[in-house]
Amino acid sequence: MLVDYDTISEGDWKYTDLDFFPNNDALYWKDMGEGEETAKQAEKTTWRRVSDVYPKKKLFGKGISSDDIAQGGLGNCWFMSAAAAVAEIPGRLDKVFATEENALNKNGIYAFNFYTLGVPHAVIIDDYLPLKDNGNGTYGTLFAKLSTDDKEALWAPLLEKAFAKYHGNYEKIVGGQTERAVRTLTGAPGVTT
DSSP states (O other), rough: OOOHHHHHHSSSSOOOOGGGGGHHHHOOOGGGGGTTHHHHHHEEEEEEEEEOOTTTTTTSSOOOGGGGOOOOOSHHHHHHHHHHHHHTTTTTTGGGGSOOOOOTTTOOOEEEEEEEETTTEEEEESEEEEEEEEESSSSESSSSOTTTSOOOOOOHHHHHHHHHHHHHSSGSSSSSHOOOOOOEEEEOOOOOO
């Protein structure tokens, strides 16, 4: 379904991504024999809007930094390290985000500029994240963690979700090649030697 990011972003309603609905299908495809990596975590997962759970957080916190990356309970270090490497150069990873606004989007919609075969396109997601209930009225991220430097930035878990949607689900980003992730984020060619 085509989504008009600008119209929804400025509208009066909360966006829910029907193409990547916040349920177990976004984690893994059980009917395709998937789920070994994430099935146990799915039992403990609750999907919540980051704007509701973390209302005082910011999208970028004090700015995008490689220090913001902290891998969670998913074997996607290849992607997380690629995002951290791209973030090493100030302003480079910023281009992946369709917004420069540091505030969380009031309508829960985010767009990311990814590349497929060198061709740019947008991946649009809502702000539902798979979270774990800490049992004390707070929630923690199940996969990518909040930024490690200032604990305010939510960009890494949202970027991870967009990357999972790009590949089909979270299970699909378990294991991979860092160069492929860098190419998706920047459009730059890469070679493994």
